[in-house]
Amino acid sequence: MTAVHDEVLSFDEAMEKYDPALGFEVHVELNTKTKMFSSAPNGFGDTPNTNITPVDLGLPGVLPVVNRVAVESSIKIGLALGCKIAERSHFARKNYFYPDTPKNFQTSQYDEPIAYDGAIDIELADGTVFTVEIERAHMEEDAGKLTHMGGATGRIQGAEFSLVDYNRAGVPLVEIVTKPILGAGRRAPELAKAYVAAIREIVKNLGVSDARMERGNVRCDANVSLMPKGSTTLGTRTETKNVNSLRSVEHAVTYEIQRHAAVLDSGAAIVQETRHWHEDTRSTTAGRPKSDADDYRYFPEPDLVPVVTNDAWIEKLRSELPEPPAERRKRLQADWGYSDAEFRDVVNAGVMSSVEDTVAAGVSPAVARKWWMGEISRRAKIADVEPAELGVTPELIVELNALIESGKINDKLSREVLDGVLAGEGTPAQVVEARGLAVVSDDGPLLEAIDGALAAQPDVAEKIRGGKVQAVGAIVGGVMKATRGQADAGRVRELILQRLGVEG
Amino acid sequence: MAEINREDVAHLARLAHIDMSSEELDRMAGELAVIVDSIKSVSEVAGDDVPATSHPIPLSNVYRDDVVGETLSNEEALAGAPDNADGRFRVPAILDGE
Structure with a gap:
């Protein structure tokens, strides 16, 4: 990589002079069992070139067949994004010559995407809501993975x-392609991150994608342009690729705003180009x-027939949609x-669902929060796992809480009881007994x-x-020390005062 | 009236990474022009009331269940490749892609 760094303006100065416009193309990998057009497994981390059929290699004479579940998952994504679902939609060949596709084209959709004209509300951390309009969501296929060898490590240069x-x-x-997003001002980087986070949450909630960004299940290309304050004409944009974590999305948008501002300030023009993000x-x-x-010389894919939807099919899929994440949060709070x-x-x-399950199992919301945000989160941090992965069940919390409320154990002892249960020593009651x-x-x-x-x-007695x-x-x-914490401190206090003949 | 000229062919050759000599460009421009003109004669028959057709048979919604089928082994997959290494296809480094 070259050591040349572009000039940048401070973010504050850029925001004084310019208004940013954003646009996103987010690619979501579906978690179907098989590929889009072949019955090869859709897996991750398998031995190279084993999850393939002649269709995936584009061998002569092969015929692709569309995966029904992939189409239905795509329609669900469209519905969750508030899109209209096309009555008729078809696939197209996007022709390009690069070894990541053995066919020399990517099967995609061009002029008739499956879903279009949607909108989602994006809530920022302080509760401010931005509406992001969705231009379209279309079906396509992923490309192969290239590893560049020799020369500089892993880089194509x-x-x-x-x-x-x-x-x-x-x-x-x-x-998923947005319409230009205007009016975010200095909150543009924050909105960018929140938008991608919302898409990830939606597709995960739908169950149609594993949505693991570190595995490339959700990938973002971020478009940024600036216009002088007061102008309503969109500036020339750049498209930053390879922005594949939420943090990177925020940083990349910030950086491009600052870089664009410096270029425009110098009197030069922005070059419409692809930019590569370097974390x-x-x-x-x-x-x-x-x-x-x-x-790309798009033309209709002759080997695949059109996807034609009807109300019955769409309404059936709509009835299968889970409660949208934003609504669920409002309801739970x-x-x-x-x-x-x-x-x-x-x-x-990351413990909202755990708290929900624990409340459902029979403790108060305050008690559920105390456990998940306190002791369980503390242990998870030490073990470097998610709280939900520790093996603490809602039923266990209910039992521990019942022991505390009955006065059998106190908060401090309950942690030891938890130790015992997690170590496989039995139920909370058995651990209390055994230990x-x-x-x-x-x-x-x-x-x-x-x-x-x-x-x-x-x-002190005196x-x-x-x-x-x-x-x-x-x-x-x-006394607590002498009883190894197994005394009820309130009762001990009472007894001491009685013993000394003092009124509490 | 030729619908394809020499510049079009040169452009397509560039897109497809095909190195073509000046003579080849001339010859292809001529041959392709004839082909395009021949196909164009279809429009003379189809009136304005006939929409552009990509599929001759009115089929739609042909799907496959999401069930894993037979796959190629790694050896089979690489069998037709000019070169391979580490179980993968080995190709020249190409700079102009993403």
Whole structure:
């Protein structure tokens, strides 16, 4: 990579002078069992060139056949994005010559996409809502994966040859294209991130994609242009490719806004081109300019017949849609009575569904939140896994909570009980029994411990007798220590004061 | 009236990464022009009331169930490749793609 860095303007200065316009093309890999046009498995991480059939290699005489589930998943995505579903839609060949497709064309859709004219509301962290209009969502297939060998490591520049794995070639994709997004102003980078996050959430919620960005299940090309403040004419745009994490989307949009502003400020014009995003330097470099090489010579795919929909089919698919994520969040927050901040924390910690299940199992929303945001999140962080992956079931939390509420154990002991359960020592009740963890509620052993603690700290005992009741904490501490935390601190306090003949 | 000229052929050759000599461009422009003109005669028969047709048979909604079928082995997949390495197709580094 070249060491040349483009000039950039500070984000604040860019925002004083220009209004950004955004546009996104998000590719979503569907999680069908097989490919878009062949019965080869749609898998990830398999031995190279094993998930393929003659169709995927474009061998002579092969005929593609459309995967019904992929079409239905695409329609569901369209419906979830508020799109109209085309009554009639067909596939087209997008011709280009590059070894990532062995056919020399990508089967895609051109002038009749399956879904068009939609809109989704994107909520930013502070609750501000932007409506993003969807131009279209169309069906296509993924390309193979190239690894560039020799020369600079992994980069095409200086590579001597490339190795191609066609396992991914033909995996069903839905490409979601927005209309130009205007009026985001300085919140453009934040909106960019929130938009891609919303798409990822929607397709995951629909169950039509694994939506794992680190595996390339959701990939974003971000278009950015600037227009001088007050202007309504869109500027020349650049398309930044390879922006494949939420954080990168935010950074790439920020960077391109700053770079465009510097170019425009210098009096030069923006070159309409592809830009490549580099996470390491958080900057973009020029790819190829738009040229006659973008002449894809689209024409209708002669080997595939049109997709024709009808109301019955669409309504059946609509009836299968799950509750939209944004509506579900609103409903749950209202049900649970959490503050905005409390609810946001639960969502960001990835435990919303766990809390939902736990409340359904029979504890209060406050107790469910206490467990998932407290002890379970703490353990998950240490183990470096998601809280839901620790193996803590809603039923377990209900049992632990019942033990606490009955006074059998306290909060501190409940963590030890959890240790025991997770270590496979049985149910919470069995662990309490086996480890001898029950709160000591018999006054006999407590009085013994109290006498010991008073004898150990005679000066404190004297103070309490003299009326300094607040000093009782030191004795309670001694008793708790002696009973290894198994005493009810409130009862201990009562007994100490009784013993010393002091009014609490 | 030729619908395809020499520049069109040169452009298509560039798109397809086909190296063509000046003589080949001349010859192809002539041959393709004849083909295009012949096909164009269809429009003379089809009136304005006949929409452009991509499929001659009025079929729609031909689908396959989402069930895994037989696949090629790695060896079979690579059998026709001019070159391979590490179980993958080996191709020249090409710079002008994405």
